[in-house]
Amino acid sequence: MTHLAEAAQAYTERHRAALMRTLGAPQLVLERGEGCWVWDVDGRRYLDFLAGIAVDSLGHAHPVVVEAAARQAATLIHVSNYFATPSQIALAERLRRLTGAGEGGRAYFGNSGAEAIEAAFKLARRNSTDGRSRILSLKNSFHGRTMGALALTGKPTMQEAFRPMVPGVDHIDSTIAALEEAMDDSVAALFVEPIKGEAGVLPLPDGYLRRARELTERHGALLIVDEIQTGVGRTGEWFAYQHDGILPDAVTIAKGIASGIPIGALVTFGRASDLLLRGDHGSTFGGQPFSTTVAGAVLDEIERAGLVQNAAVRGAQLQELILGIGSPHVTAVRGRGLMVGVGIADGRAAEVAERSLAHGLILNAPNPDSLRIVPPLILGDEELEEFRDRFTLALGDL
Numbered sequence: 001m002t003h004l005a006e007a008a009q010a011y012t013e014r015h016r017a018a019l020m021r022t023l024g025a026p027q028l029v030l031e032r033g034e035g036c037w038v039w040d041v042d043g044r045r046y047l048d049f050l051a052g053i054a055v056d057s058l059g060h061a062h063p064v065v066v067e068a069a070a071r072q073a074a075t076l077i078h079v080s081n082y083f084a085t086p087s088q089i090a091l092a093e094r095l096r097r098l099t100g101a102g103e104g105g106r107a108y109f110g111n112s113g114a115e116a117i118e119a120a121f122k123l124a125r126r127n128s129t130d131g132r133s134r135i136l137s138l139k140n141s142f143h144g145r146t147m148g149a150l151a152l153t154g155k156p157t158m159q160e161a162f163r164p165m166v167p168g169v170d171h172i173d174s175t176i177a178a179l180e181e182a183m184d185d186s187v188a189a190l191f192v193e194p195i196k197g198e199a200g201v202l203p204l205p206d207g208y209l210r211r212a213r214e215l216t217e218r219h220g221a222l223l224i225v226d227e228i229q230t231g232v233g234r235t236g237e238w239f240a241y242q243h244d245g246i247l248p249d250a251v252t253i254a255k256g257i258a259s260g261i262p263i264g265a266l267v268t269f270g271r272a273s274d275l276l277l278r279g280d281h282g283s284t285f286g287g288q289p290f291s292t293t294v295a296g297a298v299l300d301e302i303e304r305a306g307l308v309q310n311a312a313v314r315g316a317q318l319q320e321l322i323l324g325i326g327s328p329h330v331t332a333v334r335g336r337g338l339m340v341g342v343g344i345a346d347g348r349a350a351e352v353a354e355r356s357l358a359h360g361l362i363l364n365a366p367n368p369d370s371l372r373i374v375p376p377l378i379l380g381d382e383e384l385e386e387f388r389d390r391f392t393l394a395l396g397d398l
C-alpha cells in the first residue's frame, strides 16, 4: 500500500483492528467530496468513476441532495409504518409512472438492494403452488448478500460457507436456449439482471428479455428484473428493460435512487401487485420520510437536468474515448450508458485499477478480466478529459 500517505496509514491500522474482517484493507480513506471528485484524509484528490458503485448518481455534496436532506432532517426523519407521509406516497406514485407499471402498480420500500430482493423473493413464493415452486436465476448473477438474495446469486464461491441455501432456486446459463429449456409450468419466477454489474458489466444476449417476457407470461411465472445497479437512468433509460420495450412483473430498485441515502424498492406490475398481502412483509426504516424525500429530490433533479439523456450521450462518448486510447491491454468495451465494462487482457484488471488510483482515478475491477466504470450521471466534458488523461497514464504503466 505504498500510495497511502501518513494520515491514511494510521486510519488503515485502526480499520484493520476494529472493523469486521468481511472488509478488506481500504484502498483509500476518504474525507469529503464535491461533484465527481473526492478527497482523502491526506488532501489528495481523486476522480470518482465508481460513485459508491453506481450509487452517487448526482455525485458528491450535490446542492439538491444537501438541501433536501437538511430540510427533511429538520422536519421529520422517521415515523413507523403505522403512519404514512406525503413523500412516501409521492415516491410510490412516481415509481409507478417511471417504471411503466402505471395505475396497477404498487411499491414496497426497504433500505437496500438486498432487501428489495428479499421482498421480490417473497413475491415469488406467493406466486408458488404445489406444482409451481421453482425459481430460475442466472449463473454468475449477483442479487445481494442476505440469505435469500445469496440463494439467488449465481456464484457458488460466495455461497459455499453459508450452506444450506434457501431452497428452490435453479441457476441457468444466460442464453435464450437455456431459458427455453428450463421454462415450464413449474416455474414461479425468473430473476434477471439486464446487465450483470458484479460479473463485469455483461449484458444479456440480444432479445433475451423479450423472449423471457413471452415465456414467463405463457407459463404463469413472474419476470422479476433486478435493476438495482442498472436502474434510475444509468443505462440511458429510466430502467434498462425499457430499451427492450417490455414490462416485467416486478422490478427491484436501490443504489442510485437517492444518490447515497439508503433506500430500496420493489415495484410490482398488474396481477403481481395483488400477491403480497397485509402482514406478509415489512421493515422498520422502510419508506421513512427522510429517505423518500431525498429520493424524490434526486428524481426531480435527474428529470430537470436531463440526466437520463446525459447518461446515454456521455456513456457513448466514454466508450469511444476508451477505444480511442488504443491500448493493447484493452480487449473489449461494453455496457450501456454510464455503465461501462472494459475487458482487460492477461487477468491484469486489478493492476489497472491500482495504477488508476495512483493517478487519481477511482474505478473498480470486479474480476481479473474486467473493469467497471459507473460514474455519477452528472459528468461532463471536463470529467471525461480528466478521465482520459488519467486512464491513459494507468494503462501506460503496465
Ligand SMILES: *Cc1c(COP(=O)(O)O)cnc(C)c1O
Pocket: 112, 113, 114, 115, 117, 142, 143, 144, 145, 193, 197, 198, 226, 227, 228, 229, 254, 255
Ligand atoms: C448491489 C446489488 C444488489 C445488492 O444491493 P445492496 O444494497 O448491496 O444490498 C443486488 N442486485 C444487484 C444487481 C446489485 O448491483
